[in-house]
Amino acid sequence: HFVRTFFIFIVFFIFLGHSTCFSNFIVLWLIQKHFPCTSTVVSDNGRNGEITHCHMDRQGAEIMKQPNIVLIMTDQLRGDCMGFSGHPDVKTPYLDTLASRGVVFDHAYSACPSCIAARAALHTGMEQSHHGRVGYEDNIPWNYEHTMAGELSAAGYYTQCVGKMHVHPLRSYLGFHNVDLHDGYLHAARYASVPYSQSQFVADDYFYWLKQELGGSADVTDTGIDCNSYLARPWMHEEKYHPTNWVTDRSLD
Numbered sequence: 001h002f003v004r005t006f007f008i009f010i011v012f013f014i015f016l017g018h019s020t021c022f023s024n025f026i027v028l029w030l031i032q033k034h035f036p037c038t039s040t041v042v043s044d045n046g047r048n049g050e051i052t053h054c055h056m057d058r059q060g061a062e063i064m065k066q067p068n069i070v071l072i073m074t075d076q077l078r079g080d081c082m083g084f085s086g087h088p089d090v091k092t093p094y095l096d097t098l099a100s101r102g103v104v105f106d107h108a109y110s111a112c113p114s115c116i117a118a119r120a121a122l123h124t125g126m127e128q129s130h131h132g133r134v135g136y137e138d139n140i141p142w143n144y145e146h147t148m149a150g151e152l153s154a155a156g157y158y159t160q161c162v163g164k165m166h167v168h169p170l171r172s173y174l175g176f177h178n179v180d181l182h183d184g185y186l187h188a189a190r191y192a193s194v195p196y197s198q199s200q201f202v203a204d205d206y207f208y209w210l211k212q213e214l215g216g217s218a219d220v221t222d223t224g225i226d227c228n229s230y231l232a233r234p235w236m237h238e239e240k241y242h243p244t245n246w247v248t249d250r251s252l253d
Helices: 058-064 093-101 115-124 148-154 205-214 243-252
Strands: 026-033 037-044 047-054 069-074 157-163 178-181
Touching (some): 148 157, 157 243, 178 205
Parallel strands (some): 157 178
Antiparallel strands (some): 026 069, 026 157, 037 047
């Protein structure tokens, strides 16, 4: 009985020209190599519990040699908006810590520095001339035969995304086994003409949770400013309701 977790790589993709002032959240892709396990329900002084027995047979031992992968992708900040890059005002202590203990590729660049196009390249491994996206355009289906999550899933990993996908349809998993979704503010997914199942108020897990917690009118725009605004205002609710904290909590769960 043991747990072994490897942070094999932590990558930051900073997309120039795509910033939103009210919500700086982190996408965590948690990819875990699994091995055969069974659960046994037990009782201890009247309290029910569950013990998980992991069978480390030869096959399981071989699988456990494969490392877990945690891919963290920050969103909505410019490439120089980090403390370790020397920015005089922006405070990013956690990113600074990761950078100080790892490797920083300060000459890396995106061949197509637009949010959807760059994300398509990340998911598919293809450049824009092959994945077909060169800018921001909503409601275009994400139909790709091969994706990073899909290939890892096929190789035996259990793949999980927490946070932003910004794909179409909204609940397209792109090969992930499960997605806890928060896409930020998407105009195209909020129109009255959008099918109920694809409405951001329903299909986005964070917004669904926020409205259950704070009421049906609760929204990230309660600050009074629009997404992509050049203005900034303090978060108006308790910190636990901020989308960054929601993504972090769901990732830890």
